[in-house]
Amino acid sequence: MTMTSPSPKQKVVQIALAATKASPGLCDAVYESRFVDELPGDPVTDNVPRQVRNACYTRVDPTPVTKPLLLAWSDDMARVLGVALPKSQKGLEASVLAGNCALPGMKPYAARYGGHQFGHWAGQLGDGRAITLGELVAPGGWRHELQLKGAGKTPYSRTADGRAVLRSSLREFLCSEAMFHLGIPTTRALSLAATGEEVVRDMFYDGNPAPEPGAVVCRVAPSFVRFGNFEILAAHKEHDVLRRLADYVITRHFAELGAPSEAVYGQWFAEICRRTAALMVEWMRVGFVHGVMNTDNMSILGLTIDYGPYGWLEGYDPQWTPNTTDLPGRRYCYGNQPSVAQWNLVQLANALVPLVPDIKVLEEGIRIFGETFEQGSARMLADKLGLQFIGDEGDDELVGGLFEVLGQTETDMTLFYRLLADVPLDGAADTMDDAALVNVLRRSFYSDEAFSAEPRAKLAAWLRRYVTRVRRDGATAEAHRARMNSVNPKYVARNYLAQQAIDALAKGDDSVLARLMVVLRNPYDDQPAHDELAERRPEWARHKAGCSALSCSS
Ligand code: AMP
Ligand code: MG
16 A cells, blocks of 8 residues: 655644643753763764664664654643644744754653563664654653654664654554543653655565655653663673663652662562553553563553554454464463563563562562552452442352453454443343343444344343342442443544544545544543444454554554
């Protein structure tokens, strides 16, 4: 598929909120670069692919692009940063956001990291196409790193081009903001800019490379440090730099733990384990599947990071992976995510041994991961079912039965939980026959099989059991429903919706992206005018590229 470049006539997709109107522009903000100022950098400044030693980063400027053009802007993110929507799509802000110039205080760099990819140590990886510009000092003194993804080659680019295509950039822009509005820890995005240049990609890995429009996303996070930043230092026995990076991360991002010491390193690891477990609970809650949980894609702050071939569980299937590259082993499928996170934490623990020689301390962190995940999952499931808690007599059977009925015929997970809140709890439930009861959930079924005798009877029996259990909790019907709807989103950034926004934008139509951004700001609210965005994936999208599964090509 070849896409045309977005038309320069487009307006910037923006969620108009009056609040940013009075803010200064991006170019007037204050910038700092503490990562560069406080940590050892690469003394070599040649921007050629190479192995870097004894450094946390390499100073490198983004490579300018021919025609920077601002395509989309997150006003919610801008409000946090305290900056106003740029007046022009092609002005100085667009130049900064596409990587054509840096502002005073910025010291652009590419981070050095390694990682375990698909279970194997991959050596040096690093920011091969992402360049951090600096930290914007926001109102209240909060600092946010601005990082451009697709900003050109760095010493970590290996044989690749340092660029990103519009389709994957739009997916990251849209989904990271959607995750934020779902209440899930994540890196965020301020803008999406077209470069005016083409990028060649073999989208299906089938030997047919084709040019596509290039783009740059401006990502935002307190820090983009990953597990892999520590792993590469440990792998090369650069223990002094390892300690300095740990001290920096603790001092700047885990200040509540106090001054770094051997004991604090252990507490810090335990906190990373806690946050990672909490993140897994959240991904499982909404059916988010990251798709490439390599250790270089695991945030030290417990954020969702690096949106690539991610997807949302549609038909409930714990074995589902959105990443076609992952298909042989399904290492990164929905159901494996918690155990992979734990495996990744073990790799991080190995890298921290030089700082925490008492292995038991690190083992305790891993135990805390398990405990936090178990407790968090039970809480999350209770919330999703609208129960005060799970642990009553018969609850194990109720939960076991839930996953059985979810998996017995192809059932959309998001819709199932959302519609479950519509099952009547009053006397009506007792007079409804099986077909009527199951019919409440009909919009979640991908086939009529759910209404054939056996699955229908099984689901109806489970629903009756569920109603009895909810009644025992004693909440009013309204409270029960409100509680469920506050944790079971109605709208998620399904791949086929993102693909529709990509296809439209490639033809110069930004309205699809604009609408999605508005709707996904309030994913738990009923927005009747947008009900069609809360339907199950249409059948035409089942096997269409980008609409269900994706390759890593981006
Ligand atoms: P990812 O699979 O996106 O997490 O990337 C894994 C590694 O490949 C990281 O070191 C990336 O910086 C690098 N990488 C991915 N795509 C590109 C690209 N187009 N140019 C340079 N490096 C890339
Ligand atoms: Mg990555």
